[in-house]
Amino acid sequence: MTIERADIEKLAELARIELNDATITETTRSIADVLALVDQLQAANTEGVTPMAHPTDAVQRLRPDVVTETNQREAFQAIAPAVEEGLYLVPKVID
Amino acid sequence: MQWETVIGLEVHVQLATQSKIFSGASTAFGAEPNTQACAIDLAMPGTLPVPNEQAFRDAIMFGLAIDADIARTSMFERKNYFYPDLPKAYQTTQLEKPIVGRGHVDIELADGSKKSIRIHHAHLEEDAGKSLHEGSFEIHGHGMTGIDLNRAGTPLIEIVSEPDMRNAEEAVAFARKLHSIVTSLGICDGNMSQGSMRFDVNISVRPKGSDTFGTRTETKNLNSFKFMEDAIALEVERQIDLIEDGGKVIQETRLYNGDTKQARAMRSKEEANDYRYFPCPDLLPIVFEDDYIEQIRQSLPELPDARRDRFIEQYGLSRYDANSLSGDAAVAQFFQTAAAGSDAKLAANWIMGELSARLNAEDRVIQDSPVSADQLAGMIARLKDGTISSKMAKQVFDAMWNGEGDADGIIEARGLKQVSDSGAIEALVDDVIANSPQQVDNYRNADDAKRPKMLGYFVGQIMKASKGQANPQQVNDVLLEKLNALL
Known part of the structure; x- marks a missing residue:
């Protein structure tokens, strides 16, 4: 798989990451290198091998349905840029 | 030309757990904004999710109720998108291995005909928070949007149907049946006005007899059966008009406003949806043994179809009455309590007649009925033994509705005794x-x-x-x- 500059630009846009021209060139090259490595891995024969969902061979533990958290709004909102009437304020969003 | 409508539904069901799907914060409705949003819900750095077992039990119950395959191993993915009510910038959801696989929901239509609607799958995910950009909040004039994250992390199952419905009646019957199943299982409170069940409707039209699908639109977030029916009628008409005038349906997301009875396309995103799903590294595969699933199967409560058949058998109700009273778990419970203390047929008539008319008029659910099932039974008992006439019963009902106490007290206080001497x-x-x-x-x-x-x-x-x-x-x-x- 090859990756183009345009792909990186699109990914940056989707990830809301600002990249300048120089960084885009550099990032395109680095990611192309990673994909080249992946291409090597793809060459391995995986027929009959079930894909792993997670790199460790462990199973998720679950917790009982109990409320354990208390209200800490004041602490959380103390570090928020803008709050009002208990709400976090953000620039206006329109659907 | 004759047109055929094709409808598929995606239904979000809020699970009635005490705590959130990945954190120990409360899910109670109506709390002060952001008082139930903990560090995990806020995506604070260094936090890790721990899944709530009850959410899985609920999803498995649903899967068993619709005769679906239950995944012995399921996993979570991250669905990436930016929106202020989603602090992590991804929704933890299931894509590759959802907990509930293929199943079916059987519906019955007004003419008595039956149809089986296939379920593609149902998966577990977390709800987002709420954005308040309208109404009261705007008066502050700073033009900003307020975010309440109490709902963020509330467990949901998203149920995805196959495009098996052909008109609004089938879609509404399907939606009602789902409502009936999840409330009967006790996994959802079914309160639509509080958003406990939300419907996204995929609609397309095609020439009758065609076996390919037309381009579909998705009308999002309908939270009442009536809105759903109206929104479908409106969209079907729009698509047919558009095509007959030589236009083309564009695949888009639409919003229906129940107050104005109008719909509009959501602002089209410059980037097509590209959620860049990938397996969530914070969560390991979730594995259930057969025993565990079997135990849940054994503990399933009575489901709507079985309850309807029992109502016909046990109380001698007509199929129509039995369907009306067995669909909603709370209504069924109310009926059974009222019938036990009085007369089943009279109880059925009063619940489907006077009581439901009053509840509808005041936009209340039966759980909030001012007249309890026991009170109704008390009144029906006096009606049945001839103490009061049906005309007097209406007066007694009114008085009970207004909180004047039980039937016997009201009959006494108002001298409503019927003269039968x-x-x-x-x-x-x-x-x-x-x-x-x-x-x-x-x-x-x-x-x-x-x-x-x-x-x-x-x-x-x-x-x-x-x-x-x-x-x-x-x-x-x-x-x-x-x-x-x-x-």
């Missing part, structure tokens, strides 16, 4: 006959065919004399007997 009724009838010589003459001289109509005058006078308390059936019987004796 035959001596007293005979005396009333005799009085009225004696005081109405002209009407009695007319009655005697009338044709047989006309006489029944002439009884109204006498009955009216007698009821008036008894202040409405005489037993109407007895009055009729005694009056007819006495008048005919004069012929």
Whole structure:
């Protein structure tokens, strides 16, 4: 798989990451290198091998349905840029 | 041209757990903004999710109820997108290995016909927070949006149907059946006005007989059956008009406004949806043994279809009545309590008639009925033993609705007892006959065919004399007997 500059630009846009021209060139090259490595891995024969969902061979533990958290709004909102009437304020969003 | 509508649904069901799907914060509805949003829900750095077992039990119950495959191993993915009510910038959801696989939901339509709607899968995910950009919040004039993250992390199952529905009636029947199943299982409170169930409807049209699908649109976030029905009608009409005028349906997301009965396309995103799903590294695969699933199967409560059949069998209800009363778990419970203390058929009539009309008028659910099932049973018992007439029962019902207490107390306080004493009724009838010589003459001289109509005058006078308390059936019987004796 090859990756183009345009792909990186699109990914940056989707990830809301600002990249300048120089960084885009550099990032395109680095990611192309990673994909080249992946291409090597793809060459391995995986027929009959079930894909792993997670790199460790462990199973998720679950917790009982109990409320354990208390209200800490004041602490959380103390570090928020803008709050009002208990709400976090953000620039206006329109659907 | 004849058009055929094709409808598929995606339904979000909020699970009735105490705590969130990945954190120990409360899910209670209506709390002060952001008082139930903990560090995990806020995506604070360094936090890790720990899944709530009950959410899985609930999803498995649903899967078993719709005869679906349950995944022995399921996993979570991250669905990446930016929106302020989603602090992590991804929704933790299931894509590759959802907990519930293929199943089916069977519906019954008004004409008695049946149809099986296939379920593609159902998966677990977390809800987002709420953005407040309208109404009261805007008066502050700073033009910003307020975010309440109490809902963020509330467990949801998203149920995805196949495009098996062909009109609004089928879609609504399917939605109602799902509502009925999840409330019967007790995994969702079913409160649509609080957003506990939300429907996204995929709609397309095609020439009748065609076997390919037209381009579909998705109308999002419908939270009432009525809105759903209206939104489907509107969108089907829009698509047909568009195509017949030579236009083309564009695949888009639409929003329906139930107040204005209008829909509009959401601002089209410059980037097509590209959620860059990938397995969530914070969560390991979730594995359930057969025993665990089997145990849940054994503990499943009665499902709507079984309950309907039991209502027909046990209470002698018609299929129509049994369907109406068994669909909603809370209504079914109310009916059973009321029927146990009185008479099943009368209880059915009062619940489907007066009670549901009142609840609808005040936009309430039966759980909030001012008249309890026991109170209704108490009133029906007095109706059945002849203490009160059905007309009086309406008054008693009104009084109970207004919080004046139980039927017996109201009957006593208002002197609503029906006079069923035959001596007293005979005396009333005799009085009225004696005081109405002209009407009695007319009655005697009338044709047989006309006489029944002439009884109204006498009955009216007698009821008036008894202040409405005489037993109407007895009055009729005694009056007819006495008048005919004069012929």
